Amino acid sequence: MYGGYAEYQRHMEMLRKARERVKNDPEYRKELIEELGLEELFSQMTEEHWEIADRRYGVSDKKS
Numbered sequence: 001m002y003g004g005y006a007e008y009q010r011h012m013e014m015l016r017k018a019r020e021r022v023k024n025d026p027e028y029r030k031e032l033i034e035e036l037g038l039e040e041l042f043s044q045m046t047e048e049h050w051e052i053a054d055r056r057y058g059v060s061d062k063k064s
Helices: 004-024 026-036 038-044 047-057
Strands: none
Touching (some): 004 026, 026 038
8 A cells, every 4th residue: 555645646647657658649639538438528728728728738839
């Protein structure tokens, strides 16, 4: 059994790995979008919604 901070770290590691898989595996990303019905949600978002989401999750179009 885990407890406290160790449990938190374990969950954060699982989330990090899941996020990396979504970012790096286009086929998995496509299946996930279809499974969750996100295409409909995306189509309803305005440019302002996208900007807010980008700021919230640290996404940037800037090339370094």
